[in-house]
Amino acid sequence: MFAHRGLSLNAAENTILAFEHALLAGATHLETDVRASDDGIAVLSHDADFAVPGARIRVDRLRMAELRRINLGHGQPFAGLGEALDTFPDARFNLDVKSDAAVDATVEAVRAANATDRVLITSFSDERRARTVGQLPGVATSASASIVVRAFLAAELRLSGQVRRAMSGISAMQIPETMRSLRVLTPRFVRAMHAIGVEVHVWTVNDPAAMRRMLDAGVDGLVTDRCDLAVGVIAARS
Numbered sequence: 001m002f003a004h005r006g007l008s009l010n011a012a013e014n015t016i017l018a019f020e021h022a023l024l025a026g027a028t029h030l031e032t033d034v035r036a037s038d039d040g041i042a043v044l045s046h047d048a049d050f051a052v053p054g055a056r057i058r059v060d061r062l063r064m065a066e067l068r069r070i071n072l073g074h075g076q077p078f079a080g081l082g083e084a085l086d087t088f089p090d091a092r093f094n095l096d097v098k099s100d101a102a103v104d105a106t107v108e109a110v111r112a113a114n115a116t117d118r119v120l121i122t123s124f125s126d127e128r129r130a131r132t133v134g135q136l137p138g139v140a141t142s143a144s145a146s147i148v149v150r151a152f153l154a155a156e157l158r159l160s161g162q163v164r165r166a167m168s169g170i171s172a173m174q175i176p177e178t179m180r181s182l183r184v185l186t187p188r189f190v191r192a193m194h195a196i197g198v199e200v201h202v203w204t205v206n207d208p209a210a211m212r213r214m215l216d217a218g219v220d221g222l223v224t225d226r227c228d229l230a231v232g233v234i235a236a237r238s
Contacts, residue, residue, distance in 0.1 A: 001234060002094050003027035003227040004204050005046060014044040015076035016087055023091060026231035029120075031094040031223055034081055034102045037064040042081035042105035046098070060101060081106060085113035094142075094174075094223075097123040097132050107135040122174060133169075142172035142201070152184055155192035163192050174201040174223065177214070190218045208233050 006018025007025055019030050033046040041064040049058045052070055059067065059078070067078035085093065093115070097106050110119055116139050123129040126144035133141045143151065147166055151173065154162035167173075173193050177185045185202060193200050202214050203223035211222055211233045224230045 001027055001227055001230045002029040002031040002201065002203075002221055002223040004031045004223050004225045005033070006030060007227055008225070009228070011074050012072035012076050014046060014079065015072060015074075016079050016084065017074055017076050019079075019084060019088060019091070022227050023088065025228040027227040029092045029094055029221070030084075030088070031096070032081075032084070033096045033098050034106045035059050035098050036101035036105040037062060037067055039063045040101070040105055042102060042109040043067055044079045044081060044084060048099070060099065081109040082112055085109065085115045085119075089113075092118045092120075094120045094122065097121065097125075097128050100128060103128055103131045104135075106132055110136055110139075120172060140171045141169070142174040143167065143170050148173065148175055148179075148184070151192075152189055155189045156186070158188075160192070160195070164196050167193075167196055167198055170198060172199045172201055172221075174203060174221075176203055177205075177210075185214070185217060185219070187217070194218070205230075212237075 003022030005013035007022040008018045011017035011021050014032050022030060032044045034042050035045045037043045038061055043059055045059045070077055097103060110116055116136050120140040121132050122142040124145050126146050129144045133139055151163055151166040154166055175184050190200050199220040201221035201223055202219050205211050205214055205222050205224050206226045208229050211230055214222060222230050
């Protein structure tokens with residue numbers, strides 16, 4: 001179960017406090033987003049720009065020291081990826097690399113924390129994902145959007161060889177239940193992924209009834225804003 005940007009009921013998302021709350025609630029993985037500060041530090045932020053009291057800022061135009069002085073709420077500043085990896089040395093992280101500048105910054109932070117074996121790299125850009133993964137030998141990775149489309153079409157057409165080729169080197173498929181009104185999470189697609197040893201994770205699932213439906217469909221992981229609810233759903237099934 002992946003805590004989407006941590007647990008932000010009483011903490012700003014993608015902050016150390018949000019991650020702490022998620023782990024205390026029972027999350028098994030922390031999902032977060034990586035950008036780069038102006039001085040090339042991997043910073044955890046979903047959005048490129050933010051409205052803060054009295055101003056609007058761009059993450060990539062401020063140095064990390066400046067970002068650390070901004071209060072995002074509950075006394076929490078922007079967090080660096082290295083800081084998060086060091087603060088939670090036993091936690092597993094799902095890292096969505098959001099910008100080209102974040103590639104090298106992410107690699108540097110993961111290497112410095114010796115954390116290759118506890119992170120999963122993803123990105124909507126396959127080029128960006130591949131560049132990151134190429135610098136972290138052995139790291140786990142999930143399919144980018146273009147690979148999802150190719151693998152889904154091949155699976156629905158029962159072209160098992162093409163499914164396997166599309167998913168070469170990929171360890172997880174992270175998808176929404178539907179994409180542009182097209183249902184992606186189909187029994188055939190789940191079976192096709194499992195047949196080649198690929199896990200299926202679905203995002204972003206916040207309703208307990210939907211969580212149960214996803215688990216009934218055979219998914220291996222839930223990406224959720226409400227890990228506190230997901231823990232109960234999963235425990236009840238166990």
